[in-house]
Amino acid sequence: MSKLIVFCEHQNQNLKRSSIELLQFGKSKNFEVVGVVLGAEGQKAAEQATANGASEVLFFNDVKLNGYNPELYLAALEAGIKQSGARHVLAPASSAGKDVFPRLAARLDSSIASDCVALTVEGDTLIAKKPLYAGKAFAQVNLKDSPVQIVLMRANQLPVATAGSANPGAVKIVALPAVDLKAILKEVVKGASEKLDLTEANVIVSGGRGLKEAGNFKMLEDMANVLGATVGASRAVVDSGWVSHSMQVGQTGKTVAPTLYIAVGISGAIQHLAGMTGSKVIVAINNDPNAPIFQKATYGIVGDLFEIVPKLTEEFKKLLHK
Amino acid sequence: MKIFVGIKQVPDTETKIKLLPNAAGVDLTGVKFVVNPYDEFAIEEAVKIKEKNPGTQVFAITLGPKQRVSEVLRTALAMGCDEGVVVNSNSELDNLGVAKALAAAIKTEGGCDLLLLGKLAIDDNGSSVGPMIAELLGAPHISVVSKLELTGTTAKVERDIEGGAKEIFEVPLPCVLTANKGLNMPRYASLPGIMKAKKKVLKEYEAETLAAGVCKSKATAFTLPDDKTAVKMIAGDAGAQAQELARMLRDEAKVL
Numbered sequence: 001m002s003k004l005i006v007f008c009e010h011q012n013q014n015l016k017r018s019s020i021e022l023l024q025f026g027k028s029k030n031f032e033v034v035g036v037v038l039g040a041e042g043q044k045a046a047e048q049a050t051a052n053g054a055s056e057v058l059f060f061n062d063v064k065l066n067g068y069n070p071e072l073y074l075a076a077l078e079a080g081i082k083q084s085g086a087r088h089v090l091a092p093a094s095s096a097g098k099d100v101f102p103r104l105a106a107r108l109d110s111s112i113a114s115d116c117v118a119l120t121v122e123g124d125t126l127i128a129k130k131p132l133y134a135g136k137a138f139a140q141v142n143l144k145d146s147p148v149q150i151v152l153m154r155a156n157q158l159p160v161a162t163a164g165s166a167n168p169g170a171v172k173i174v175a176l177p178a179v180d181l182k183a184i185l186k187e188v189v190k191g192a193s194e195k196l197d198l199t200e201a202n203v204i205v206s207g208g209r210g211l212k213e214a215g216n217f218k219m220l221e222d223m224a225n226v227l228g229a230t231v232g233a234s235r236a237v238v239d240s241g242w243v244s245h246s247m248q249v250g251q252t253g254k255t256v257a258p259t260l261y262i263a264v265g266i267s268g269a270i271q272h273l274a275g276m277t278g279s280k281v282i283v284a285i286n287n288d289p290n291a292p293i294f295q296k297a298t299y300g301i302v303g304d305l306f307e308i309v310p311k312l313t314e315e316f317k318k319l320l321h322k
Numbered sequence: 323m324k325i326f327v328g329i330k331q332v333p334d335t336e337t338k339i340k341l342l343p344n345a346a347g348v349d350l351t352g353v354k355f356v357v358n359p360y361d362e363f364a365i366e367e368a369v370k371i372k373e374k375n376p377g378t379q380v381f382a383i384t385l386g387p388k389q390r391v392s393e394v395l396r397t398a399l400a401m402g403c404d405e406g407v408v409v410n411s412n413s414e415l416d417n418l419g420v421a422k423a424l425a426a427a428i429k430t431e432g433g434c435d436l437l438l439l440g441k442l443a444i445d446d447n448g449s450s451v452g453p454m455i456a457e458l459l460g461a462p463h464i465s466v467v468s469k470l471e472l473t474g475t476t477a478k479v480e481r482d483i484e485g486g487a488k489e490i491f492e493v494p495l496p497c498v499l500t501a502n503k504g505l506n507m508p509r510y511a512s513l514p515g516i517m518k519a520k521k522k523v524l525k526e527y528e529a530e531t532l533a534a535g536v537c538k539s540k541a542t543a544f545t546l547p548d549d550k551t552a553v554k555m556i557a558g559d560a561g562a563q564a565q566e567l568a569r570m571l572r573d574e575a576k577v578l
């Protein structure tokens with residue numbers, strides 16, 4: 001059995017869903033899955049990794065890894081790969097993943113397939129499906145010739161089954177190698193929202209210029225709270241200063257792939273579609289029956305969002321017993 | 323100070339994408355190309371630094387079929403870059419191949435104090451080449467930067483991460499930074515700038531000679547997205563529409 005390393009990201013001590021997807025995928029393909037957990041707050045996540053398919057977890061239990069630092073993360077991940085002898089690596093296409101793994105690839109004289117949406121294994125080769133031109137085409141990236149095969153996957157692309165039981169004995173504490181640090185992390189400034197990031201959210205409620213003014217985003221927040229969703233936005237409302245740029249979906253914002261994307265008062269300009277057509281189910285609510293968003297939607301409602309959104313929130317409450 | 327700006331030419335978002343016969347790749351004939359939008363932030367930042375620090379030289383560098391991709395260097399020169407470097411390549415290189423060729427060209431040009439690129443290219447959403455070049459040059463990097471303050475040889479940068487949070491780093495030059503939206507407002511090229519840029523002689527390299535046979539991955543089996551099934555429109559008054567939609571999301575789409 002080949003070894004496969006999974007980068008196990010955690011937040012508030014819990015293993016993130018994006019990493020659970022990768023652990024379970026590796027196990028389902030009969031890899032010997034090795035989890036790598038970084039930071040002194042990772043004990044619980046390390047145990048969760050063993051419950052989700054990792055037969056071994058390398059736990060770099062070091063406070064220096066509590067915040068992100070590209071050079072320290074690189075050193076730990078490189079040590080993890082060397083120590084395990086793994087030639088296959090999976091990681092979420094997260095902020096940290098997209099920052100550190102390309103550099104690690106170059107260090108290992110390897111290529112990387114990033115921002116992938118599907119994954120298959122042929123013999124010993126990882127083959128990753130990757131959207132091109134904002135989802136207008138796809139390619140299969142074959143990593144056969146890469147000394148280490150590294151794939152970064154978008155969140156919510158792979159199924160997750162119920163976890164098994166944890167095996168704390170499989171968690172090995174590993175020391176962080178010494179690094180002559182150049183970049184120093186000075187501070188982390190928290191974002192306004194404690195919700196899941198758009199790139200990880202399973203449900204997104206997104207608003208556009210049809211909302212008329214900043215205060216009306218409250219309606220979307222109410223709906224999002226019922227659904228456990230994250231609120232997104234079109235560029236038009238970001239540029240108007242109603243919401244922050246971190247909420248923008250699209251070509252110059254975030255690429256998202258939730259299970260459910262609800263577009264409220266968004267026309268569906270090509271630059272917006274570029275960021276969200278990977279969503280599984282798309283709902284469009286717009287008073288213009290000719291709005292381009294309807295061409296990409298699964299379900300459409302032509303109507304006044306100010307009437308529909310509060311009613312829909314009530315319906316969701318009823319169905320979800322909230 | 324010497325700054326390099328890495329620029330990629332990408333298809334305009336509005337262009338329609340077709341495949342080559344046998345799905346061997348994407349048919350680029352007739353496609354309109356533009357400067358990758360994130361690279362515009364990198365160009366603008368370099369030119370702003372030059373304006374504040376007289377004596378700074380800004381080199382714009384790109385890779386691809388030289389006739390076509392030289393266009394982006396003309397744009398960069400018109401925006402205020404001083405020199406243009408084109409690494410000619412007519413074959414599809416993967417991220418490692420591109421990073422190696424660009425790193426080799428930058429080294430041959432004597433290296434730099436600062437390399438700026440966009441956080442990702444909108445054609446393949448790669449976000450890999452910047453950190454890879456940093457590794458190959460042995461310089462630290464910070465990606466997805468939305469604020470940069472240079473004091474002497476130290477850069478203080480803000481990096482955008484999940485949930486609207488920011489990480490603030492201090493990093494010594496030489497270093498590699500990739501630009502996010504928010505870093506600045508890219509300027510339009512001036513008419514005299516455009517005229518001057520047209521006459522500028524570009525420096526040329528061949529990817530084949532700089533980094534031959536270095537690719538380790540291959541993109542194959544190109545496909546177009548599945549045709550979306552037609553939208554289901556939900557009729558009725560607002561109350562009925564809301565009720566029906568919620569029901570369909572639960573019972574039919576099974577996403578609630």
Ligand SMILES: Cc1cc2nc3c(=O)[nH]c(=O)nc-3n(C[C@H](O)[C@H](O)[C@H](O)COP(=O)(O)OP(=O)(O)OC[C@H]3O[C@@H](n4cnc5c(N)ncnc54)[C@H](O)[C@@H]3O)c2cc1C
Binds near residue numbers: 288359
């Ligand atoms: C280089 C470039 C990059 C870009 N990047 C992005 C990007 O990343 N993300 C992005 O979103 N855009 C981006 N854009 C902008 C994009 O082209 C559109 O301008 C933008 O998406 C429009 O936002 P909108 O749909 O909110 O506004 P509009 O296009 O104004 O649409 C508002 C919609 O609300 C509907 N509406 C109005 N009132 C009601 C009501 N009472 N009830 C129901 N519906 C109502 C209208 O029918 C309309 O369809 C980019 C543009 C360029 C040139």
